Amino acid sequence: MARVQRREARQRLYRASRIGTTFARIYLGTKTQQFLDRASIESEAQKTKRWSRFHRRSGQQIYAAATELRGFILKGCQFLGARADILPPEYIQALSTLQDQVPPHDFGEIRSQIELELRAPLETVFRDFSKESVAAASLAQVHLAQLPNGEPVAVKVQYPEIEELVHSDLANLRALFKAVGLLERDFDLIPLMEELGHHIPLELDFVHEGINAEKISEFFKDRDDIHVPRIHWETTSRRLLVSDYISGMKISDVEAIDRAGLDRSQIMQSLAEAYCEQIFVHGFFHADPHPGNLMVRPIPGDKTRGQIVFLDFGLAKQLPPDFRKNFLGLVSSLISGDSEAMSANLLDLGFETRDQSRDSLEKISSALIQLSRRLRHQTYLDPEAIKEASQELPRLIRENPIVRIPEHLVLLARVIALLSGLGRTLSVKLDMLALILPYAALGVSRTSPGNETTRPPSE
Numbered sequence: 372m373a374r375v376q377r378r379e380a381r382q383r384l385y386r387a388s389r390i391g392t393t394f395a396r397i398y399l400g401t402k403t404q405q406f407l408d409r410a411s412i413e414s415e416a417q418k419t420k421r422w423s424r425f426h427r428r429s430g431q432q433i434y435a436a437a438t439e440l441r442g443f444i445l446k447g448c449q450f451l452g453a454r455a456d457i458l459p460p461e462y463i464q465a466l467s468t469l470q471d472q473v474p475p476h477d478f479g480e481i482r483s484q485i486e487l488e489l490r491a492p493l494e495t496v497f498r499d500f501s502k503e504s505v506a507a508a509s510l511a512q513v514h515l516a517q518l519p520n521g522e523p524v525a526v527k528v529q530y531p532e533i534e535e536l537v538h539s540d541l542a543n544l545r546a547l548f549k550a551v552g553l554l555e556r557d558f559d560l561i562p563l564m565e566e567l568g569h570h571i572p573l574e575l576d577f578v579h580e581g582i583n584a585e586k587i588s589e590f591f592k593d594r595d596d597i598h599v600p601r602i603h604w605e606t607t608s609r610r611l612l613v614s615d616y617i618s619g620m621k622i623s624d625v626e627a628i629d630r631a632g633l634d635r636s637q638i639m640q641s642l643a644e645a646y647c648e649q650i651f652v653h654g655f656f657h658a659d660p661h662p663g664n665l666m667v668r669p670i671p672g673d674k675t676r677g678q679i680v681f682l683d684f685g686l687a688k689q690l691p692p693d694f695r696k697n698f699l700g701l702v703s704s705l706i707s708g709d710s711e712a713m714s715a716n717l718l719d720l721g722f723e724t725r726d727q728s729r730d731s732l733e734k735i736s737s738a739l740i741q742l743s744r745r746l747r748h749q750t751y752l753d754p755e756a757i758k759e760a761s762q763e764l765p766r767l768i769r770e771n772p773i774v775r776i777p778e779h780l781v782l783l784a785r786v787i788a789l790l791s792g793l794g795r796t797l798s799v800k801l802d803m804l805a806l807i808l809p810y811a812a813l814g815v816s817r818t819s820p821g822n823e824t825t826r827p828p829s830e
Contacts, residue, residue, distance in 0.1 A: 386440055386536070387543045393436045394547050397429045423461055430465030437466075441473050442530070443537040445509040446574070447544075447567050475507040476530055481514070484531045488611040496606060500526070506663075510574060510685075515616055524603060525617075527577065529610040534575055541568055566778055574685035577612035583657075583684035584614070590653055595670050596641040598680045617680050619666035623796050628667060633677040638667055639790075639799040642679050646786050647810035651695055658782040659686040660789040688782050694720070699811050702804075710736040721777030 404425050408418060437448040451458060452466030475481075481504075482493055489496050499517040506513040511529045518524055541564075548564050573579055581602040588599035600615040607613050620627035622642070628635060642665070649656035657664075666680040697719045704713035713736035714729040724731050794801060 382532075383536070383539045386444075386540060389436055389440060390444065390540070390543050391547065393432055396432065400425055400429065422459075426459045426461035427465070430462040433462070434465045434469065437469060440540075441509055442533055443509075443540040443571055445469065445473070446571055447540075449509070450567060450570070473507050473509060475504040475512050478502045480531055481512065481528050484528055485526070485611060488608045489606065497524075497526075516613075518603070518606075523616040524606075524613050525600070525615070527612040527614075529575065529577065534610075537571055537575060541571070570686060576609055577607060577685075578609050580683075580685045581607055581612060581614075583687040584681075586655060587649065587657060587681065587684065587687070590648060591645065595673070596637075596676060596678050597645050598678050599684075600680070600682070617666065617668065617682075619668035619680055621662045622665040622667050622679070622793060623662035624667075625797060628677070628797075631667075631669060631677075632674070633667065633669065634675070635797040636799050638677040638679065639794060639797055639801060641677065642793070643790055643801055643803070643806055644810075645679060645681075646790065647807055650690065650783065650786070651698075651807070651810040652813055654690040654692070654694065656688055656690070656782075656786070657681055657684060657686075658688040658785070659683055660786050662793075686782075688779050690779055691721070694779070695811055702808070702811070704736075705739060708740050710740055713740065720780065 404422060407413075407421070411418070413421070433448060437445045448466050449469050452463060452469060458466075486493055493500055496519075497516045498519050498521060501515045504512040504514050505525070510533050511527050514526045514528065516524050516526050544567070545564055581604065584599050584602055588601075591597035591599070598617070600617050603613040603615075620631070622628075622638070625635070628638065646656065646660075664681065664683045666682065667677045668680060670676045670678040697716060701713060701716040701720065704710075704716055710733050711729070714732035717732045717736065718729065722732055790801075790803070793799075
């Protein structure tokens with residue numbers, strides 16, 4: 372026992388050192404770049420190029436630390452990889468390539484963890500249990516098993532040491548971010564730390580994940596094109612999640628979808644409708660969208676249509692009660708081209724500026740309106756325009772004194788990015804504005820008592 376404790380203490384010390392030295396190297400590099408800005412006679416173009424090289428190297432250093440330390444650090448860096456509003460594009464480019472695939476843990480460790488959670492030998496709970504994992508991620512890995520009745524299930528097992536490492540890493544990062552806040556008054560990372568500190572521990576609670584899954588499953592109980600695997604609560608605990616095993620193909624696997632004879636347009640339509648219903652009608656949505664968490668299979672009994680299978684509900688988001696009304700106001704001001712009204716809508720949605728003025732938000736609003744005008748006479752979203760906006764808007768946000776973008780809007784942006792990317796991958800175009808507005812209007816109308824409708828009326 373003492374040997375194990377010493378090993379764990381050494382591991383925590385090494386992780387703290389690795390995190391600290393990586394952060395210190397980047398911080399000191401940043402100060403060096405700032406000194407060169409003041410001392411050099413470079414042109415603006417040369418300065419931009421120099422900063423870009425520095426950011427690229429720094430992003431690679433963070434990537435290397437994340438892939439080595441794994442666990443919370445890997446998960447946190449994946450989260451950062453979606454925060455183009457905070458980090459320069461070179462960091463996003465490096466961190467967005469992080470894959471949630473890591474070498475699986477030894478089966479002996481996994482078996483011990485399962486038996487500890489079940490308080491019973493593995494063979495008394497499962498008829499068969501595969502020693503090889505079918506998926507290994509930053510916080511847990513998944514094994515295929517059979518219940519005593521022969522039913523196939525997916526068993527998600529949390530790594531034995533991960534909870535302690537998460538709390539240790541969180542403490543290390545909080546100390547670092549506070550130190551940076553003392554040194555750099557205009558560089559406040561504590562709100563980001565609060566987001567990480569809120570989300571990651573929730574993902575360690577598999578009971579919470581199971582509840583999220585059942586909640587979203589209930590939304591689609593009358594639809595055969597959307598499916599959420601059933602949770603087996605009798606064998607589920609805080610660190611062990613057992614659900615129906617569903618075989619299928621990744622939603623981004625075009626060749627497999629075509630071989631199965633499924634209609635890509637129908638699949639894309641179903642996915643977009645599923646997210647619109649979650650977000651605008653129910654105000655609660657699956658907030659970890661990537662192709663690894665979305666599968667497709669033929670609808671049982673109907674081989675011509677595809678069924679979307681949602682997986683991994685560790686990160687799900689409840690939207691503020693007035694979000695849908697404020698969103699409709701935002702869309703209205705966007706269509707009318709009123710940047711002043713739009714900046715007010717952004718404030719209502721939860722944007723915050725350092726001096727509480729609207730000037731910075733009006734710049735963001737003007738950029739969005741320009742994009743809207745560019746797309747006004749196009750039936751579908753132009754991928755190039757979306758790409759430009761994804762680069763320009765984060766730049767405006769970083770350059771102007773906007774201190775907070777609501778977390779739920781960042782997560783919603785990930786959903787939009789997913790739909791846009793999948794649309795390109797599947798070569799399917801959707802009129803997203805025409806799709807969203809009826810759901811958004813229905814979401815607002817559902818605040819009236821007695822309205823039980825869960826889908827917009829057919830046109």
